[in-house]
Amino acid sequence: xxxxxxxxxxxxxxxxxxxxxxxxxxxxxxxxxxxxxxxxxxxxxxxxxxxxxxxxxxxxxxxxxxxxxxxxxxxxxxxxxxxxxxxxxxxxxxxxxxxxxxxxxxxxxxxxxxxxxxxxxxxxxxxxxxxxxxxxxxxxxxxxx
Numbered sequence: 001x002x003x004x005x006x007x008x009x010x011x012x013x014x015x016x017x018x019x020x021x022x023x024x025x026x027x028x029x030x031x032x033x034x035x036x037x038x039x040x041x042x043x044x045x046x047x048x049x050x051x052x053x054x055x056x057x058x059x060x061x062x063x064x065x066x067x068x069x070x071x072x073x074x075x076x077x078x079x080x081x082x083x084x085x086x087x088x089x090x091x092x093x094x095x096x097x098x099x100x101x102x103x104x105x106x107x108x109x110x111x112x113x114x115x116x117x118x119x120x121x122x123x124x125x126x127x128x129x130x131x132x133x134x135x136x137x138x139x140x141x142x143x144x145x
Contacts, residue, residue, distance in 0.1 A: 035069075037069070037070055037124030038066055038068040038071060038093075038122050038124065039072075039124060039125045040067075040068075040119075040126060041064060042064045045131050046132040046133070046134065047133045049105065052107060052136070053107075053138050054110060054137055054140040055107055055108055056137075058105040058106060059104050060102075061100040061101065062100060062117075063099075064098065064099060065097070066093045066095055066098075067096075068123070068124065070095065072092065072122065074088045074101075074119055075122070076120040079103070080117070081115060083113075084116075084133065086103050086119075087102045087104075088102075088119070101119065101131065103131075105135075110137050110140070113137065114134040115132070116131065116132050116133075
């Protein structure tokens with residue numbers, strides 16, 4: 001009877017220690033990935049257009065750098081409405097390299113605006129990043145006859 005109890009105890013101990021070792025490896029893998037993956041760092045996360053004239057240039061850029069150790073890939077960028085159109089680099093951004101997310105706001109829309117652009121990437125620090133644009137578009141000037 002003692003042999004059976006001893007044998008069962010050793011079996012349970014072996015299963016528990018294997019589970020702990022696997023859990024430790026998984027945590028170590030997560031820590032390593034966060035330290036070695038792609039990282040996206042923006043010069044500014046908000047662009048203020050200020051007060052601009054109706055139908056003026058609505059193009060701006062969010063400049064960023066991959067500060068990680070692996071290539072950065074932006075898989076998608078979407079504006080919060082049809083008046084905000086982002087374009088992004090489709091090729092991978094190498095570690096240490098910089099690029100830009102270009103944004104076009106439709107300046108034919110009069111009044112204050114506050115819009116967002118949502119990026120999806122393989123960055124380990126922020127896989128989903130929200131950028132903002134804001135400003136005010138003056139009403140069109142009346143034609144003088």
